[in-house]
Amino acid sequence: xxxxxxxxxxIDLGGTKILAAVIDKDGLIxxxxxxxxxAEKGEDSVLKRLVSASHEAMDTAGVKPEQVMGIGMGCPGPxxxxxxxxxxxxxxxWKDFHxxxxxxxxxxxxxxxxxxxxxxxWGEYKLGAGQGCNSCIGVFVGTGIGGxxxxxxxxxxxxxxxxxxxGHICLDPNGPVCGCGARGCMEAFASRTALTRDIWTEIKRxxxxxxxDSVKKSGEQIRSKILRDAYLxxxxxxxKTIDNxxxxxxxxxxxxxxxxxxxxxxxxxxxxxxLGEVYMEKVSQRMKRRAFKSMMAPLEIVEARLGDDxxxxxxxxxxxxxxxxxxx
Amino acid sequence: xxxxxxxxxxIDLGGTKILAAVIDKDGLIxxxxxxxxxAEKGEDSVLKRLVSASHEAMDTAGVKPEQVMGIGMGCPGPxxxxxxxxxxxxxxxWKDFHxxxxxxxxxxxxxxxxxxxxxxxWGEYKLGAGQGCNSCIGVFVGTGIGGxxxxxxxxxxxxxxxxxxxGHICLDPNGPVCGCGARGCMEAFASRTALTRDIWTEIKRxxxxxxxDSVKKSGEQIRSKILRDAYLxxxxxxxKTIDNxxxxxxxxxxxxxxxxxxxxxxxxxxxxxxLGEVYMEKVSQRMKRRAFKSMMAPLEIVEARLGDDxxxxxxxxxxxxxxxxxxx
Numbered sequence: 001x002x003x004x005x006x007x008x009x010x011i012d013l014g015g016t017k018i019l020a021a022v023i024d025k026d027g028l029i030x031x032x033x034x035x036x037x038x039a040e041k042g043e044d045s046v047l048k049r050l051v052s053a054s055h056e057a058m059d060t061a062g063v064k065p066e067q068v069m070g071i072g073m074g075c076p077g078p079x080x081x082x083x084x085x086x087x088x089x090x091x092x093x094w095k096d097f098h099x100x101x102x103x104x105x106x107x108x109x110x111x112x113x114x115x116x117x118x119x120x121x122w123g124e125y126k127l128g129a130g131q132g133c134n135s136c137i138g139v140f141v142g143t144g145i146g147g148x149x150x151x152x153x154x155x156x157x158x159x160x161x162x163x164x165x166x167g168h169i170c171l172d173p174n175g176p177v178c179g180c181g182a183r184g185c186m187e188a189f190a191s192r193t194a195l196t197r198d199i200w201t202e203i204k205r206x207x208x209x210x211x212x213d214s215v216k217k218s219g220e221q222i223r224s225k226i227l228r229d230a231y232l233x234x235x236x237x238x239x240k241t242i243d244n245x246x247x248x249x250x251x252x253x254x255x256x257x258x259x260x261x262x263x264x265x266x267x268x269x270x271x272x273x274x275l276g277e278v279y280m281e282k283v284s285q286r287m288k289r290r291a292f293k294s295m296m297a298p299l300e301i302v303e304a305r306l307g308d309d310x311x312x313x314x315x316x317x318x319x320x321x322x323x324x325x326x327x328x
Numbered sequence: 329x330x331x332x333x334x335x336x337x338x339i340d341l342g343g344t345k346i347l348a349a350v351i352d353k354d355g356l357i358x359x360x361x362x363x364x365x366x367a368e369k370g371e372d373s374v375l376k377r378l379v380s381a382s383h384e385a386m387d388t389a390g391v392k393p394e395q396v397m398g399i400g401m402g403c404p405g406p407x408x409x410x411x412x413x414x415x416x417x418x419x420x421x422w423k424d425f426h427x428x429x430x431x432x433x434x435x436x437x438x439x440x441x442x443x444x445x446x447x448x449x450w451g452e453y454k455l456g457a458g459q460g461c462n463s464c465i466g467v468f469v470g471t472g473i474g475g476x477x478x479x480x481x482x483x484x485x486x487x488x489x490x491x492x493x494x495g496h497i498c499l500d501p502n503g504p505v506c507g508c509g510a511r512g513c514m515e516a517f518a519s520r521t522a523l524t525r526d527i528w529t530e531i532k533r534x535x536x537x538x539x540x541d542s543v544k545k546s547g548e549q550i551r552s553k554i555l556r557d558a559y560l561x562x563x564x565x566x567x568k569t570i571d572n573x574x575x576x577x578x579x580x581x582x583x584x585x586x587x588x589x590x591x592x593x594x595x596x597x598x599x600x601x602x603l604g605e606v607y608m609e610k611v612s613q614r615m616k617r618r619a620f621k622s623m624m625a626p627l628e629i630v631e632a633r634l635g636d637d638x639x640x641x642x643x644x645x646x647x648x649x650x651x652x653x654x655x656x
Contacts, residue, residue, distance in 0.1 A: 165620065
């Protein structure tokens with residue numbers, strides 16, 4: 001191996017886990033490392049775990065720091081990638097944390113920050129389900145709902161780097177209260193958090209459901225795998241709740257289609273991964289009933305393909321792009 | 329004047345009127361011509377009126393056809409600008425009409441078609457309220473609601489040239505039926521058609537309103553000027569209806585902001601022009617309550633400035649751009 005830098009480190013910093021990988025310029029993953037975030041221990045502790053995950057990934061790949069061009073990190077937002085600051089990350093308990101500077105000081109490697117869901121969308125666009133198209137929208141349904149926008153082959157990050165907050169498309173100004181404080185956001189109808197809320201409400205109203213047996217504590221978040229088993233098993237409460245929620249998701253996606261007329265929508269995240277084809281098919285069917293034919297005709301609705309790798313790959317490749325742009 | 333072509337003809341083809349103008353490469357308007365569309369007389373008749381409007385504009389400007397590079401036309405969609413076909417224009421009664429070819433045969437001038445609201449947005453972006461920004465969204469509220477999207481200084485027309493159908497953002501899947509057949513589109517809450525429907529409903533329920541005096545026939549479309557007078561005069565039914573409708577408009581705009589995080593939203597169209605500042609202010613206030621602060625901070629919400637000129641200017645300049653791209 002030569003000493004000329006030819007690798008990138010891609011990191012996905014989440015509320016519960018840190019994923020790091022060494023990748024080459026084409027997005028081939030040479031190694032992966034995983035740590036728990038342990039955000040409750042504070043910024044310095046998380047920083048140490050980020051650094052040790054990076055070292056572990058380099059060690060496993062047999063790559064030395066001097067062979068690494070830099071680091072691309074997907075982080076919870078809102079953040080300022082130019083200044084390298086995480087403005088607010090409730091999951092981490094961070095406010096205005098200078099993460100770029102901290103990483104650069106700790107590792108001596110140029111670091112670039114990106115919104116985590118934007119990074120995931122970029123990963124899918126370059127190497128996964130979005131390959132070969134010109135414009136696509138990534139929508140990831142999990143605890144919340146986030147997204148990313150690719151237009152003309154470029155990630156659209158917006159005037160304050162916040163574009164893609166598709167979870168906060170309004171679907172009913174009088175709907176259920178969302179985590180953001182507003183009413184009737186797509187996330188308040190179709191995230192796993194919303195599903196959990198609606199299923200427990202039905203159970204409390206006296207409806208029978210297998211969920212009462214599978215989840216110990218009433219009101220507790222229901223994991224995607226448990227949702228899947230109940231859904232595919234035909235549990236009435238779970239089926240009704242999920243079918244209702246996916247109608248809202250489809251209506252939100254229809255709004256995106258009417259605004260942007262994209263070539264592809266990539267659906268991913270824990271809920272989509274767990275419910276798979278049936279869910280995808282029902283979402284498509286609902287969209288076909290509501291959306292303009294002229295916009296549905298060129299549209300492909302596809303499932304994300306890279307799982308957890310989307311974030312580390314996207315972050316690494318966006319970081320590479322940022323470094324190459326700076327070098328020009 | 330030299331004979332080298334240095335002018336463009338910009339045309340705005342509407343359901344009731346045709347506007348044509350001769351403009352120079354910087355978007356200076358040398359002359360204007362206006363004709364009624366008279367769509368009921370059929371395609372050939374409309375084509376003749378388009379040709380005569382073009383000739384009239386050239387005559388008034390003292391410009392000969394050989395001094396004109398080509399024609400840019402804003403037309404009702406969906407349309408295919410590459411093939412030059414208007415796929416469907418209910419206002420004109422057209423289906424799959426080869427307008428580009430027809431114009432080129434009739435006038436001997438290269439012709440390019442664009443969606444009319446996209447053209448209007450481009451006009452405002454280049455020469456009106458959108459100048460100097462990188463990304464903006466034009467939203468025009470009239471009989472219906474249409475829009476246009478500018479990202480990175482480029483008109484985003486979408487995979488099938490239909491982007492910007494912001495009137496069909498879903499704001500309540502169980503809301504009032506929209507002209508498009510779906511329920512609860514922004515247009516079904518906030519267009520002049522929706523306002524008319526809601527005001528007459530209130531009057532039929534026995535509510536008193538000045539509208540019953542100003543509009544002869546019950547149920548008839550209420551013109552924007554009459555709406556303005558009643559709104560500014562404090563008519564209870566009109567005020568309540570408009571305030572309710574603008575809340576929905578604001579929620580739809582908030583969805584756009586959350587998706588695209590633009591620098592500017594340009595609001596125009598008959599309803600916005602008539603209701604002016606009060607309306608703009610209330611829309612902004614509602615958005616501030618709902619939208620993410622991080623996205624509202626860089627956002628300007630401004631009123632369109634060019635009125636009817638936006639469409640002819642935008643079409644002319646987009647046509648110029650298309651010709652220059654083809655020449656490269």
